[in-house]
Amino acid sequence: MAPQFDAIVVGAGFGGMGAGIELDRLGLSNYVILEREDDLGGTWHVNHYPGLAVDIASVTYSYSFEPNPYWSRLFAPGRELKRYAGHVADKYGLRRRMRFGTVVDGARWDEHAQHWTVSLAGGETLTGRYLLTATGFLSQPYTPPFPGIDSFAGKILHTTAWEDDFDLTGRKAAVIGTGATAVQLVPEAAERVAELTVFQRTPIWVVPKVDTPIPAPVQQLFAKVPAAQRAARLANTSLLEAIMVVGVLHYKQAKLLNKGAAALAKAHLFAQVRDKRTREQLTPHYDFGCKRPTFSNRYFKVFNQPHVRLETNSIERIEPDGIVTADGHKTEIDTLILATGFNLWDVNFPAVEIIGRDGVDLGKWWRDNRFQAYEGITVPKFPNFLSLNSPYSYSGLSYFTTIEAQMKHMGRLFGEMFRRGEQTFEVTAAANDRFLGEVTDKLGDSVFYGGDCASARSYYFNQHGEAALLRPSSTVTTHRHAVGFPLTDYTFGAAGMKTPA
Numbered sequence: 001m002a003p004q005f006d007a008i009v010v011g012a013g014f015g016g017m018g019a020g021i022e023l024d025r026l027g028l029s030n031y032v033i034l035e036r037e038d039d040l041g042g043t044w045h046v047n048h049y050p051g052l053a054v055d056i057a058s059v060t061y062s063y064s065f066e067p068n069p070y071w072s073r074l075f076a077p078g079r080e081l082k083r084y085a086g087h088v089a090d091k092y093g094l095r096r097r098m099r100f101g102t103v104v105d106g107a108r109w110d111e112h113a114q115h116w117t118v119s120l121a122g123g124e125t126l127t128g129r130y131l132l133t134a135t136g137f138l139s140q141p142y143t144p145p146f147p148g149i150d151s152f153a154g155k156i157l158h159t160t161a162w163e164d165d166f167d168l169t170g171r172k173a174a175v176i177g178t179g180a181t182a183v184q185l186v187p188e189a190a191e192r193v194a195e196l197t198v199f200q201r202t203p204i205w206v207v208p209k210v211d212t213p214i215p216a217p218v219q220q221l222f223a224k225v226p227a228a229q230r231a232a233r234l235a236n237t238s239l240l241e242a243i244m245v246v247g248v249l250h251y252k253q254a255k256l257l258n259k260g261a262a263a264l265a266k267a268h269l270f271a272q273v274r275d276k277r278t279r280e281q282l283t284p285h286y287d288f289g290c291k292r293p294t295f296s297n298r299y300f301k302v303f304n305q306p307h308v309r310l311e312t313n314s315i316e317r318i319e320p321d322g323i324v325t326a327d328g329h330k331t332e333i334d335t336l337i338l339a340t341g342f343n344l345w346d347v348n349f350p351a352v353e354i355i356g357r358d359g360v361d362l363g364k365w366w367r368d369n370r371f372q373a374y375e376g377i378t379v380p381k382f383p384n385f386l387s388l389n390s391p392y393s394y395s396g397l398s399y400f401t402t403i404e405a406q407m408k409h410m411g412r413l414f415g416e417m418f419r420r421g422e423q424t425f426e427v428t429a430a431a432n433d434r435f436l437g438e439v440t441d442k443l444g445d446s447v448f449y450g451g452d453c454a455s456a457r458s459y460y461f462n463q464h465g466e467a468a469l470l471r472p473s474s475t476v477t478t479h480r481h482a483v484g485f486p487l488t489d490y491t492f493g494a495a496g497m498k499t500p501a
């Protein structure tokens, strides 16, 4: 029996939208994009806390084939990213394929019918020949189980569930967490509240942000002469690439560049914070790049203000009117802001239950073996399945580098399958093992293994201490592989797959 859809895509963020555009290009136009939220845009729909902006320059953080000449700043505010997502969805006819408020419970490969059966919360099931999960890396918000948090009598806000009409004016607030989100939010919150305490467990490397408005004449130039924006993109992407490839992935060969980045961040801190003890507390004791560094010209300065305090003692419990730290001190608050990030490794790989051939459960398999995916996109025993947010898939600093490489991988894979007149594909175990071996070897040169990451508490590392998120390749190499991987790395079939070698 034919499945209802050519393909089922899970997630209507930039990854899922890229997949939809590629499916159309391949002629697989009968697809549906399932989204648990009430609108498209993924991260840029869910997050709308004050100060939200992209932290990769906007000329690079966008689809290369759909440049937006009208970014208002070098680093566009979050609402412009959300608007851009809406523009892309309309232009490429994606919105009519999207089903919002649709929570996927799980997906199971039907060996007999050679298609995927996707179960939705509420009991409905859908069938699709191909399954593509684009559920993001940072999509499962994390609230630490602080003792007493349920007893808190004031307002609790997680940064992923911001209430736009909640007024911070005059509040006695705490922000827990000092990741990239807090670095954006804290200066905004400090402007409004009466008192602010920032609870830091691990300091973050922060370098100066070279950010300016993009004047209207430049926007018009980008609109009239797309080559000008392409040149700006190339220049920015090359810079990011140098930082990533040389400073992070080739740490062993280029320690000096890595140390230079740390020195820049330290000089920035020295220039911005007057109090020596506060400076010491804000200084990381792990190498630059072990966890996601960020940019800001406003974050450090906040700690000079008399109504802002940095708290570095660990949180022991939360009471109805405050937070008690391990030294016994209680900070009285009426507003608790959780900038505590996301859970990647326990609940996000994969974000929904995926059962492949022979009843193999992807999450269990990853946890019992190692987190792995061939070219960061396919997994043995999971026919006709593309996992777009896989271990070792993230390449380059801009997520669009990864998205577009994966679109190219899809193009080559489906192109070959069609050429053979087949309908199913599965990566071989041998190809998967080879890829895992290669990335493991190459990561030996990276700051993750060569540097000192002991105190970083970085989400790049999984529960086994493996840095299994980033692909240790340059953007150029990743894209070359996407259009040139050996076709023999896959087996193809019509009905009734053969077990791959």
Ligand code: NA7
Pocket: 138, 144, 145, 176, 177, 178, 179, 180, 181, 182, 199, 200, 201, 202, 292, 315, 339, 340, 341, 342, 456, 457, 459
């Ligand atoms: P992150 O980078 O995961 O940051 C979460 C922060 O919350 C981080 O400072 C954590 O400290 C802190 N945290 C988490 N649990 C606790 C507990 N139990 N006690 C104290 N502090 C805690 O998430 P973000 O939202 O800031 O950024 C996510 C990405 O968005 C970012 O990397 C960019 O790519 C954009 P820790 O460091 O674990 O000690």
